[in-house]
Amino acid sequence: MPLYLTEDQAMLRDTARDFMASEGAIPTQLRKWRDMNCKDGFGHALWRQFGEMGFTGILVDEADGGLGLGHVEAGIVLEEIGCNLTPSPFLITAVAAVEALKGTAQREKWLPGILKGETVAALAIDEGAKHRPEAIAVEAKRSGNGYSLSGAKQFVVQGASADFILVAARTEEGLGLFAVEKDAKGLEVEGVRMADSSIGARMTFANVEVDVDALIGGEEVLRRVLRAGRVGAAAEMVGVASGAIGMTVDYLKQRKQFGRLIGEFQALQFRAAHLYSELEIARATTLKTQQLLDEGSAEAEAMVHVAKAKAGQVSTLAVQEGVQMHGGIGMTDEYDIGLYMKRDRVLNELFGDANYHADQLARLNGY
Amino acid sequence: MPLYLTEDQAMLRDTARDFMASEGAIPTQLRKWRDMNCKDGFGHALWRQFGEMGFTGILVDEADGGLGLGHVEAGIVLEEIGCNLTPSPFLITAVAAVEALKGTAQREKWLPGILKGETVAALAIDEGAKHRPEAIAVEAKRSGNGYSLSGAKQFVVQGASADFILVAARTEEGLGLFAVEKDAKGLEVEGVRMADSSIGARMTFANVEVDVDALIGGEEVLRRVLRAGRVGAAAEMVGVASGAIGMTVDYLKQRKQFGRLIGEFQALQFRAAHLYSELEIARATTLKTQQLLDEGSAEAEAMVHVAKAKAGQVSTLAVQEGVQMHGGIGMTDEYDIGLYMKRDRVLNELFGDANYHADQLARLNGY
């Protein structure tokens, strides 16, 4: 595959861009739900619109009523989501959970609702403050005809609004991924507002009993889900970086100090140019990774680490430079650039930060 | 002590500055010895002048005929050495070796020659490509009335010109420092020209027999010598940085492109200002560390790591920016800025690079 969008993909991008810029815009979505202290942190109506637009079905097989497309297409939607800071269950539900459900018996139960933008999923991986899936301690013991889950999870995005939760837990055969319904007995959920006004959750599992078919996959499925989530988060961060840079470059062309547009000052020009160059690198990296995943290439694993690390690093640089170049007003809640800074920080933590992924890449390369 | 030079110290600085700028200047010393492919890499006449000026006696006790001054004063001379890239045995002989000899029987043998600028010492610590004194493997076995040394050393600065070599070796009681004469049997020395045109040496010790009083100190003395060498190298790197920055700022005020002095371009101005600010930090850090050492403070140990790391980092940044801002001519052998780049690299490795010292600081702080 050449490393640019096909005509179909470019059309999808245009559609997603128009849709997100109008329906998913910051005042319409992020600020609205935040300012009304919404307990979900996103709008269900918009999620249904995602369904109507077909976005929810991008990664769903055609046989299951989806579009049967790939990570490139999901990433196109995610970049626009990132660019507009649109709060939605898309990444976790339509990307991570859909990957998890692929080819499982559970898919008949959940996919129709996901396709319609009615069902919301959550993914419970992290157990400490940092993403360390190698060290998962939640235990799934054999119990009767199924399993009994015990332990605690945190940073479960949309965990407080989810119809079901995919829980990574340790079985006797290694790690497994379990689909747990929201009202399972012994499950306690505490919604937690994060800095970007999204809602994560802390969950405790006190001998939560599930059927044997709740186990939808083992270590390989978990890895597949993590790859999908990580490259998805990378795409969203490319969008965050791109939104922050766009807004900042616009500001450089408007704000005057010392009788000149501040964009005329060479030091700011060079920093903006460096940022843009980094953004292009992050974008190419993410696209390359999506293509490798869609091709089922063995190189994808390493490249996922590269994409998450690079997109995270660039997105952080973009919001830092964005706030600094906006000066005082960049610090005010009234301007949007600070919202990008908050979102970037949360997306960096989600599915592992740039340090984690650089370290993982190093281990993969044997050092 | 307030963190600035006393009047006496300021006078010493002025003296050292004038002396080094004339007698120790790049064309007179570094280029001269380099271009004639000198096997010592420095000039013996200049070393005797160091003796006449009293520089060699700065750290020597007054009772032994020296000035009885401290690391602040030694650092003043080293900064000027760094600024002029003056090749000399000062750091190893008049700082590290003098520290080692303090209060030992051997001092009567070597100090008079050092004071006169006639004797040259070497210090053999490193055994691999990197400075790792924790892992010293050269062995000193008890043998007859003394010890027998076996193993190999490298990066022994002035090792090929030294009258005696201080060798760090492992005894049954831990690490020790041995004074070995240049013509000791079983000692082989290979002079090695380094990138900065200084001469290091590789040495092999094949059962080199030494008297018992060749052991001039144990682990504590070795640590004292390393602290002196490290802060001394830091001071020299502050000089290297300062020389490189001075030369570069001058160039910014002379070179025209696009009809303007390149120093008018804001992006270069900001980079030069950042550099200068970093230089001031490195200079303050080095002075603070020297004072702490002279006071015998317990804080000195941590601060030595800080000084070597910070000065190394700033010096490297200074030479990199220096070459880049000089543009094409910065790449030519004809201009001096490239000589600063080479010297910086060697000084960074000497007594441990910035990574090593940051790591040591972390360990000292318990992480």
Add this chain to the structure above:
Amino acid sequence: MADLEAFRAETRDWLEANCPAEMREPMRSEDDACWGGRNPVFKSEAQRLWMERMAERGWTVPDWPSEYGGGGLDPAQTKVLRQEMARINARNPLYSFGISMLGPALLKYGTEAQKTRFLPEIARGEIRWCQGYSEPNAGSDLASLATKAEDKGDHWLVNGQKVWTSYADKADWIFCLVRTDFDAPKHKGISFLLFDMASPGVSTKPILLISGYSPFCETFFDDVQVPKDQVVGEVNKGWDVAKYLLGHEREMISGMGLGGTGGRLGAALKDKLADDPILRADVARFDVDAMAFKAMSEKFIDELKAGQAHPAQPSMMKYAGTELNKARHELVMAAGGADALEWESDRSRGGKAAREWLRTKANSIEGGTSEIQLGIIAKRILDLPGA
């Protein structure tokens, strides 16, 4: 030297006897700071006592002359006092823009009457001051300010708007840059004016920041009448006073680079670094930078006291210190992970880590941006052309 040691012993005894135990605990947040003022809010009796006892000796401003409420200490004594306070972790008894900013300017530029009137009440924490510098169209380009003060014979008539006025809603008085000559080149027509925030026509509106806090205000002046004798320095020469004062502000802001851990962030984060070797590397480098910066701060203060400091040194301090403080909080956030991202939970003390992190982003903007500081260094120290 013997005198100094006697002073040290005396000081130690006095502090031991007079500094309440509670005031030797580190502050838990900015809220624990004591700011004084007409209607002071003390978080505890200990806080009030500590401020009053220190003010009594003039030690809220130890190096100010005693006739203006100061301690009258010389530089060496002042350093001893600071060392002895640090020894027992004594808190700063009084936070005050009057002390850190206005006071030095008054000491240098004020009339005798102004000094006698304003300095003692600053020293005693009786009046809380705020600073009226920036305006919506005069940020980095401060000298383009438009707030005007017209000479009405027996008073100045002030009209205009300021922004980023720290705690204007809590301040009693303001020191304020106003334009008094409307035709002169922009730096030449500015005066430095003092007035009561209770004057008719003054109003304030807090600015909500991305941290969720509102330490700054927009401040509006609508036909505010100010007595003629409340100009500091000469009329139309307020820019000199402003520049002098900015140096002090920069020094104060740069001090934040050191934070609470005295340059040893790694020791504080230790447990969180074990499974993140890359973060550990960053923190190790940060600790090098922070301890190095601390040395420069100390050197700068020593040089300042000896009258040897280059006038552009506050710019280096401000630039390096604020960039460092931002870096520190990035590392704290990285170490804190998802825990540090909680925004409202009790567990996170209301999102303390995240809010402080966001707050630091202003450090390199307020009091002159990093870019402004770099420009000053390029011009005043390096003498680069056209800087």
Add this chain to the structure above:
Amino acid sequence: MADLEAFRAETRDWLEANCPAEMREPMRSEDDACWGGRNPVFKSEAQRLWMERMAERGWTVPDWPSEYGGGGLDPAQTKVLRQEMARINARNPLYSFGISMLGPALLKYGTEAQKTRFLPEIARGEIRWCQGYSEPNAGSDLASLATKAEDKGDHWLVNGQKVWTSYADKADWIFCLVRTDFDAPKHKGISFLLFDMASPGVSTKPILLISGYSPFCETFFDDVQVPKDQVVGEVNKGWDVAKYLLGHEREMISGMGLGGTGGRLGAALKDKLADDPILRADVARFDVDAMAFKAMSEKFIDELKAGQAHPAQPSMMKYAGTELNKARHELVMAAGGADALEWESDRSRGGKAAREWLRTKANSIEGGTSEIQLGIIAKRILDLPGA
């Protein structure tokens, strides 16, 4: 697609049969490169054979039209050829500024006669070209060049001096920017001239670099006579040709960012990282950056082939790629420690590591500095005012 797979199979077979084993080993140094020329120096028979066989098929320049000595391949086929060469680690058969720089410019701007005359001998490696752009007072500000070519009716008379002429002492011909209108604004009076370095009046002097190597020369023109038909493009419009060509040069230089390890420096340095956790962190981050940059390179080449590339993209490639390459060599030096600092020893292969490290410092200067590239991005992509 079926055709393409057939082409792949054919290509694979041909390469398998024709690429000598020695030419599948990585080059040990820049010295192993084959540059061709009038008096070519081949390091081995294998090297000669490999160049000649590839030239025979036009595969030294696979995407040039076959009438000019090229392979006549379409973009998809060209990519297949590169992939198949990479599969067996086949070396580049011919390094040539004629291929990477002059050729594309001739294809776009040359007359039919010029193409027919010059391109085939470039493709066959018969003429080695060098580039005459920079002058002592025209570095970043290239358009201020002063070398002049006067129209003497039947020839141009060239006088002046160039610097940084790569391998001028080994080149047969030069493509050279000269001033042909002395009154026009500086960009408007420049022409793009080709001439034989054996012409009377041409002399060269190698420049000794800090690496100890001398790949560049100063080149002097003293009344050099050049036939009138050796101008490429219109007289006085050479700046357009120069800019077009610089894009290709930047692309080539930026490719160096990838170096020999394909973005996996850590794997190569593995043993040296075990006891240096901080260097390991730097290398891990470098590997992220290098693999990311590789993706951008690939994307850029794909877009270029599809005619979708932004004209300022070579500037991003050049900027990012050269900064990366410098970073790589800093890491290699840090890992190499004292061993890497040896300058002449056999052990260090004559100081290979140190000399290469120093050589990379020119990457962000030659072919337009990093600062020039950032300026181009600011102007042409971001459209910033006054950039």
